[in-house]
Every structure is written in structure tokens, then in C-alpha cells.
Amino acid sequence: MLTVWGRRSSFNVQKVMWLVDELALPYRHIDAGGKFGGLDSDEFRRMNPHGKIPVIKDDVVTVWDSHAILRYLAALHGKPNLWRDDPIQQAQIDSWMNWSQTVLQPDFLVGIFWGFYRTPADQRNPVAIERSIALCAAHFQLLNTILADRPFLLGNALTVADIATGTSLYRYFNLDIDRPRIPNVEAWYQRLQQRDGYQKNVMVSFESQFGRLDY
């Protein structure tokens, strides 16, 4: 049986929960982090020495870091649709996953979601926020180009690349910020919103995080 630790309001936990539901895996969910705490206990630190969520454990192994978890679960349960045996196709998925974790997430989650939405108005850095908004506009315009001839990032079907990257869309489209015209990204967002796993795990109100820097 799979166990997933992490509060459902966490963006990184949402990705994992979405995949778990796409795979229709039976699981036990344990709230941890934020108001639930528990990340500093010896037991939790033995699972993730960094004391962060998400963490998963199955009958064989404990895995921490959302993208390591996505790769592990998809490799085990998600072939041939969400994950691929062919290293060439796998590398395409991986490229988007890395881009989304190392480029999009810092500019969107840190720069806009934390820098603008979660930071109290009198503590915001308007120059840094404007820069992040411009960087994200460029990122989403690039995605708009990629999605011009395909419904999902890698082609005709959802892969883990869409899960890693598409989790940002709910927040991006629901923040009060300027966005460029990106109809192909909007159409992709519509497609993702039709999926039960996206509705249940990603389309989660984040209002309680407004102007609040603590977890």
C-alpha cells in the first residue's frame, strides 16, 4: 500500500496526488507540513532528511522530492502512457520535467506566487515581481508555441511532463496579474481541467495563503 505525506495545499504535493489519481493507485494520505507540522520528528527526518513534503512510501522504498516521486511512480505504474520504456521518449518527458522544476517553478512559484500573492503588500518588491511576471509571460508564450500543433506537451496523450508543468496553470490563471495572449496554453488548461485528478488535487482554493508567508 502506498502512503503519501503532505498537506493538500502544497503545490509539490498536488502534483504527486494528481499522478496517484491518474494511476488509480490505492493510497493512504497523511497530512503533514504547514499547520499539521510533523516535519521535524525523528521519524519523518528518517524518511526525508530535509524535512520537506511530499514524501511517499510503499512496500519497498521511501522517496522524497516531488519529481523523484513522479518519476518513480510513473516508471512503476505509468507505462506505456504516462511514462515510456524508450530512453529517447523518456528523455523528452524528462526535459520538460527538469525545465518545469528548475526554470518555471522558481519564476512562477517563488517569484510570483510567493513574491506577490503570499507576501503582505507592504513587504513586496515591485521590481522583482514585475520581472517574474515578464519571465513567466515569456515561459508561457514559449509553451503556447509548443502546444500549437499538439494537445499535450509530448503529443496526443498526457504524460508526466504535463503533470509536472500543468500544475502551475490553475494558480497562474487565477492570480490577478497581467498575462499574455496564450490561446494554446488556455486550451491545454481546459483539457487538464477535464481530468478528475486535476479537479480534485490541483484546483484547490489557495485564498487562505494570501498575504501569509508562513506555511
Ligand SMILES: N[C@@H](CCC(=O)N[C@@H](CS)C(=O)NCC(=O)O)C(=O)O
Ligand atoms: N524540491 C522539493 C521541494 C519540497 C518543498 O519545499 N516542500 C515544501 C511545500 S511545497 C515544504 O515542505 N514546506 C514546509 C511545510 O509545508 O511545512 C520537492 O519538489 O518536493
